Amino acid sequence: MSNQNQPNREPGGPNNGPAAAASRGLGLWLIMMAMVAFALYYAQNLGSADHRSEIPYSRFRDLVREDRVAKVVVADGRISGELKPGQQAAGVKDKFATIRPTGDVEGDLLPLLDEHHVEYKNTQPSQLGPALFYLLVGFVPVLLLISYMRRSNPAERAVSFGRSRARQHMETDTKTTFADIAGIDEPKAELEEIVAYLREPDRFRRLGGRIPRGVLLVGSPGTGKTLLAKAVAGEAKVPFFSMSGSDFVELFVGVGASRVRDLFRQAEQAAGSRGCIVFIDELDALGKARGHSLTGGSHDEREQTLNQLLVEMDGFDTRANVIVMAATNRPDILDPALLRPGRFDRQVTIPAPDVNGREAILRVHARHVKVDPTLDLRRVASRTPGFVGADLANLVNEAALLAARREHESVLFEDFDDAIDRVSIGIERRSQPLTESEQRVVAYHEAGHALVGMFSEHADPVHKVSIIPRGLTEGVTISARETDRHIHTEQHFRAILDVLLGGRVAEEVVFDVVSSGAYSDIKRVTNLARSMVAELGMSPLLGPLNYETGYRTDPGGFFVPAGNGQQLSEATAQLVDSEVRRFVDEAYGRVKALLSDHRAELEALAQRLIEVETVERAELYAIAGLPEPEDTRPVPEPSL
Numbered sequence: 001m002s003n004q005n006q007p008n009r010e011p012g013g014p015n016n017g018p019a020a021a022a023s024r025g026l027g028l029w030l031i032m033m034a035m036v037a038f039a040l041y042y043a044q045n046l047g048s049a050d051h052r053s054e055i056p057y058s059r060f061r062d063l064v065r066e067d068r069v070a071k072v073v074v075a076d077g078r079i080s081g082e083l084k085p086g087q088q089a090a091g092v093k094d095k096f097a098t099i100r101p102t103g104d105v106e107g108d109l110l111p112l113l114d115e116h117h118v119e120y121k122n123t124q125p126s127q128l129g130p131a132l133f134y135l136l137v138g139f140v141p142v143l144l145l146i147s148y149m150r151r152s153n154p155a156e157r158a159v160s161f162g163r164s165r166a167r168q169h170m171e172t173d174t175k176t177t178f179a180d181i182a183g184i185d186e187p188k189a190e191l192e193e194i195v196a197y198l199r200e201p202d203r204f205r206r207l208g209g210r211i212p213r214g215v216l217l218v219g220s221p222g223t224g225k226t227l228l229a230k231a232v233a234g235e236a237k238v239p240f241f242s243m244s245g246s247d248f249v250e251l252f253v254g255v256g257a258s259r260v261r262d263l264f265r266q267a268e269q270a271a272g273s274r275g276c277i278v279f280i281d282e283l284d285a286l287g288k289a290r291g292h293s294l295t296g297g298s299h300d301e302r303e304q305t306l307n308q309l310l311v312e313m314d315g316f317d318t319r320a321n322v323i324v325m326a327a328t329n330r331p332d333i334l335d336p337a338l339l340r341p342g343r344f345d346r347q348v349t350i351p352a353p354d355v356n357g358r359e360a361i362l363r364v365h366a367r368h369v370k371v372d373p374t375l376d377l378r379r380v381a382s383r384t385p386g387f388v389g390a391d392l393a394n395l396v397n398e399a400a401l402l403a404a405r406r407e408h409e410s411v412l413f414e415d416f417d418d419a420i421d422r423v424s425i426g427i428e429r430r431s432q433p434l435t436e437s438e439q440r441v442v443a444y445h446e447a448g449h450a451l452v453g454m455f456s457e458h459a460d461p462v463h464k465v466s467i468i469p470r471g472l473t474e475g476v477t478i479s480a481r482e483t484d485r486h487i488h489t490e491q492h493f494r495a496i497l498d499v500l501l502g503g504r505v506a507e508e509v510v511f512d513v514v515s516s517g518a519y520s521d522i523k524r525v526t527n528l529a530r531s532m533v534a535e536l537g538m539s540p541l542l543g544p545l546n547y548e549t550g551y552r553t554d555p556g557g558f559f560v561p562a563g564n565g566q567q568l569s570e571a572t573a574q575l576v577d578s579e580v581r582r583f584v585d586e587a588y589g590r591v592k593a594l595l596s597d598h599r600a601e602l603e604a605l606a607q608r609l610i611e612v613e614t615v616e617r618a619e620l621y622a623i624a625g626l627p628e629p630e631d632t633r634p635v636p637e638p639s640l
Contacts, residue, residue: 052080052097060098063089064116071119074100074109081118176230182364183357183389184224187350191215191232194323198236198275201321212346213313216283216339217327219350222390225327228350229279232325239276241267245285245326248305256286256305264312267322275321283326289335306335313343352388354484355381361389365396372410380416383463383480395419417464421478426471434467434474439610441507442467442475445517447605448506449477451598452499452591454624459495461629462621465605466614474517490538493528497587498594500525505591506602529583530576539579547576601625 060079063069068089072081080097083089113120178188197204197211204211217225226242233240241263248256263278270276280286290303313324326344328334338344353361358381366377384392398419403411434442446465453462460479467475479499485492504518537544547568568576595602605623608615621628 052095053093055092055096055098057098057101059092060096061112063092064112064118067116069116069118071121072113074120074122076100176227176234178231178235180364181224181227181231182360183353184228184350185357187217187228187348188231190348191228192235194232195235198232198238198277198321198323201275211323213342214324214326214338214344214346216331216344216347217325217350218331218347219327219329220352220388221329222388223350223352224389225350226279226281227389228348229277229325229327233277233279236275236277238274238321239270241270241276241278243278243280245280245282245287248286248309256301257308260305260308260312264322271321275323278322278324280324280326283328283338284330284333287326287328287334287338289333306338310337310343352386355385355481358384358387358392361392362396365393366411369396369400370410372412375411375413375416379413380420382483383417383420383478385480385484391423395423398422421466421470421476425473425476429469429471432469434469438474439467440606441511441515441517443606443609444506444510444602445503445515446475446477447602447609448502448504448509448591448595449499450502450605450620451506451602451624452502452594453477453479454621454626455594455598456495456498458489458491459499461617463617464614465609465620467609468613490532493532493536493538494583494587497525497528497583498591500528501584501587501591502595505588505595509592509595509599510602510606525584525587526580529580529587532583533579534576539583541579542572542575547572598624 057079060069060081063083068083068087070082070084072079077100078097079100080095082095083092110120178192181188194211194215201211217228219225229242230240243263248259267276267278286302286309287306288302290306324344331339331347339347355378359378362377362380380395384395387395395416399411399415402419402422403415406415408415446467450462450465453459460481462477463480464478465476466478470476477499500521503521504514507514507518532538533542534547537546601624605615605620608619608623615623618628
């Protein structure tokens with residue numbers, strides 16, 4: 001069954017439910033009643049006019065006395081008549097009308113008509129039109145109030161609530177394909193099997209194979225989970241139902257389960273012989289692990305909805321070629337029943353792209369932007385560690401907007417470089433300039449970070465230093481590698497400690513005082529040192545043991561309290577604290593010795609920052625008297 005010519009449908013949308021249909025029907029009846037009432041009310045007046053001459057009542061009586069009137073029709077408030085054939089009167093047509101006066105001033109009208117042999121008759125206007133008119137005016141507010149109360153009644157709305165709100169995209173509407181996806185080659189290859197099954201299901205069935213009913217896409221926000229699901233539908237050319245997990249859950253118990261049933265019913269109808277894909281985004285909103293609750297309400301509703309989803313995934317006909325895909329960034333909180341074989345029995349993990357993946361993603365998004373032919377996207381990719389697909393798409397757009405504001409003919413590397421700072425750090429705060437003394441402190445602080453990074457063997461190369469206030473920072477030192485690190489050694493962690501302490505030590509060496517500008521640096525130093533000692537086994541006194549102090553690594557790579565660490569003995573806790581202090585003190589001593597030995601370079605770099613505010617990589621290493629690090633990107637093997 002082909003659905004090519006069918007428009008997009010939203011079965012549970014605001015314009016398609018029974019309540020909406022009832023409202024449209026009531027409105028149509030009200031309009032029809034109003035038209036009939038007004039037509040009846042004015043018919044007699046409009047029909048009786050008939051292009052007659054309007055004459056005064058006294059003129060009408062004169063015409064009667066002159067025997068010129070043939071017949072009249074007498075009604076309340078109005079008299080219409082016709083002249084005798086051949087009779088003419090100035091200003092009077094063959095047919096005329098006049099307004100009948102009230103009171104007894106015309107009590108002799110009928111005798112007058114009889115005396116002059118005028119044919120007359122009396123008519124009464126229809127009361128149906130006015131009656132309907134006043135009835136409609138009186139009942140319209142009542143009908144509108146009843147309609148509003150019905151639509152506000154949960155019992156009446158439950159029927160429309162129970163309809164699925166999934167957005168259906170037909171096979172011709174899903175334009176996304178695997179060509180639009182880059183940087184996640186392994187997940188893409190995993191999903192190509194789903195595409196092959198939807199295209200040629202018999203090839204798998206003839207050997208007894210069964211395609212997974214559910215595919216769970218796991219990854220951080222922005223890694224491309226929804227994009228991958230759309231690409232599968234676009235490659236397979238099948239209908240694609242898209243819905244968020246939160247769309248199933250309502251306040252009223254039973255509504256979510258009804259929506260699940262309706263969604264799978266629509267999917268089976270749309271699948272036909274070609275199959276279809278049902279995509280549930282943010283599955284964790286619906287599929288959290290079930291437990292006991294005394295509160296009821298939405299908790300019970302969520303559990304009933306989850307139960308219905310489990311039943312539908314077990315029960316729907318596998319021959320219908322319906323494949324359920326879902327996405328989440330929190331697989332640890334999902335109900336175990338969702339992940340067992342027969343439901344979401346295949347998990348596809350989508351990691352953050354490495355530098356090669358980021359370069360490929362940038363090339364995909366740069367196809368729609370006029371970039372400079374000499375632009376090296378590899379340099380841009382190396383400056384964006386931790387960026388995912390959504391971040392890179394936003395980066396390309398920001399760079400294009402910056403280039404347009406600067407009236408560039410094409411997007412240059414400097415536009416991308418500034419866009420990275422804008423996205424990751426924040427916009428420049430030119431409206432809040434630093435005082436001269438504050439600028440000197442920030443300049444020496446950032447110069448200290450940069451020099452320690454350049455002179456430390458295991459630190460990442462320094463890319464840029466700036467003392468322009470951005471976001472919540474007064475200055476920034478940016479380090480970048482051409483390749484990503486996958487394993488961090490103890491030497492690298494110690495180099496990070498040194499670089500983080502470089503700013504505070506520089507302030508102490510130059511001014512012999514310290515400021516609050518090192519607040520975030522000290523916090524990160526403490527967390528990193530504690531993680532090295534208690535979690536990573538890098539302390540010789542504590543050994544290779546994990547003491548679970550309650551610190552973990554957040555998505556940004558920082559060590560933060562987890563809140564569920566186990567209790568340590570008092571002696572062990574004191575030993576952990578003393579080792580953390582030793583790690584930090586050793587780093588402090590190394591940094592102070594380094595900056596004291598290179599005081600001239602520190603002064604030169606700080607003065608240059610005060611002059612130009614931003615110093616790039618090549619000039620940084622020239623001031624430090626060091627060779628600029630070579631490009632460490634891997635050399636591709638020649639294709640044969």
